[in-house]
Amino acid sequence: MSYQYIDSNQALQEFCQKIAGCRYCALDTEFVREKTYYPVLALIQLATETAQACIDPLAIDDFSPLVGLFESESMLKILHSPSQDLELFYQQFNALPRPLFDTQLAAAVLGYANQIGYADLVNRVCGVQLEKKYTRANWSRRPLSRGELDYAMDDVRYLIEIHDSLTSELEKRGRLDWLKSDFEKMTDAQSYQLDMTGLWQRLKGVQRLKNAALNYADQLCRWREQVAIDKNRPRRWIMKDEDIVDIARFKPSSHEDLAQIGNLSADYIRKNGDAILQVLRRAEKIDPADYPRPAEFKKLSNQQQAIADCLMALSRVITEHNEIALASVTTKKEMDQLITGRRDSKLCSGWRYEMLGQHLIRFLEGGMSLSCEDGRIRY
Numbered sequence: 001m002s003y004q005y006i007d008s009n010q011a012l013q014e015f016c017q018k019i020a021g022c023r024y025c026a027l028d029t030e031f032v033r034e035k036t037y038y039p040v041l042a043l044i045q046l047a048t049e050t051a052q053a054c055i056d057p058l059a060i061d062d063f064s065p066l067v068g069l070f071e072s073e074s075m076l077k078i079l080h081s082p083s084q085d086l087e088l089f090y091q092q093f094n095a096l097p098r099p100l101f102d103t104q105l106a107a108a109v110l111g112y113a114n115q116i117g118y119a120d121l122v123n124r125v126c127g128v129q130l131e132k133k134y135t136r137a138n139w140s141r142r143p144l145s146r147g148e149l150d151y152a153m154d155d156v157r158y159l160i161e162i163h164d165s166l167t168s169e170l171e172k173r174g175r176l177d178w179l180k181s182d183f184e185k186m187t188d189a190q191s192y193q194l195d196m197t198g199l200w201q202r203l204k205g206v207q208r209l210k211n212a213a214l215n216y217a218d219q220l221c222r223w224r225e226q227v228a229i230d231k232n233r234p235r236r237w238i239m240k241d242e243d244i245v246d247i248a249r250f251k252p253s254s255h256e257d258l259a260q261i262g263n264l265s266a267d268y269i270r271k272n273g274d275a276i277l278q279v280l281r282r283a284e285k286i287d288p289a290d291y292p293r294p295a296e297f298k299k300l301s302n303q304q305q306a307i308a309d310c311l312m313a314l315s316r317v318i319t320e321h322n323e324i325a326l327a328s329v330t331t332k333k334e335m336d337q338l339i340t341g342r343r344d345s346k347l348c349s350g351w352r353y354e355m356l357g358q359h360l361i362r363f364l365e366g367g368m369s370l371s372c373e374d375g376r377i378r379y
Helices: 009-018 064-070 083-093 103-109 118-126 146-157 159-172 176-186 196-202 211-231 241-250 255-259 266-284 302-321 332-339 350-364
Strands: 004-006 024-032 040-047 052-055 076-079 100-102 371-373 376-378
Touching: 004 009, 009 064, 024 083, 024 146, 024 159, 040 146, 052 146, 064 083, 076 159, 100 103, 100 176, 103 118, 103 159, 103 176, 118 159, 146 159, 159 176, 176 350, 196 211, 211 241, 211 266, 255 266, 302 332, 302 350, 302 376, 332 350
Parallel strands: 004 052, 024 076, 076 100
Antiparallel strands: 024 040, 040 052, 371 376
16 A cells, blocks of 8 residues: 655645544654654654555644544554653643554563564564664655655554454454553553652662662752753753762762762863752752652562562463463562562553462462472462
């Protein structure tokens, strides 16, 4: 099926009107994020049962027809591993496409490799080997070549066929309902709103900090994020993680002290030193009761570790029986949390609980035992 290149408000409106009655809408994006905080949306690829298009967002300023499609409950939106695309749509349009179907998650539930790539899935389901020639294309450059546009369109032209194949198999195996809550969570706007209070948790080297030092790091992370947003520059351009950790540990009180931190240049300190010191002074006034608290990690005892080994063995048996990769269902960390009494992970709700979590809890509560018969674990 040929595709249309859309680079005007009128063309977008006409195309969206033409496909408004379609049941399916496959979506993907190309974006650039090397020099900005916010990704620059460079291309939107779209395919339905009847039409396909490459939409040029750099030439369009009225996306209301597309947002209307996003919000159409009668049209299923099909994407592959869509977290970055959804974040981009939310930032750009303050809207999320729903209802949604993620082919990567659906494939995982059917026993394909955990987090299978799109090209591998196309090959396995459609028998097509995708071209990799333009993986490093500059999508913000104009004009894009025909080869680049064809390559981009490959990211959506097979999604409806993949959806149909995966859905058929999910229905046969009684697993289609498993995914509904996961898909709904993907289109929850709260998932894409910035939480300043948790930025320190993603800081490389944060495990070296505690108490007041962790408080300083927390406040520096918030300052860096806000500056990055205001200037629309990558946060690493504002301050590197290792510099935040060093400043939090050594608590400089002057430009001279900042100069002792190896990675900070004289020019950087001249431009940012006063702001950094002000952040630290504000942090000093925070009540220790309000300092960030790392999740308490309890090292498993020898007995608990033995139980963890049993849970892992049981998990492997159950997921193998269900022909699904263990990594698609749970992690060792979540199993350890069960042992220490926590019941708030993904393993304790939805299809993961139905398939695996309830059996692990039964084992922990003494309602199930393991045995070995004919070289296989039985439960």
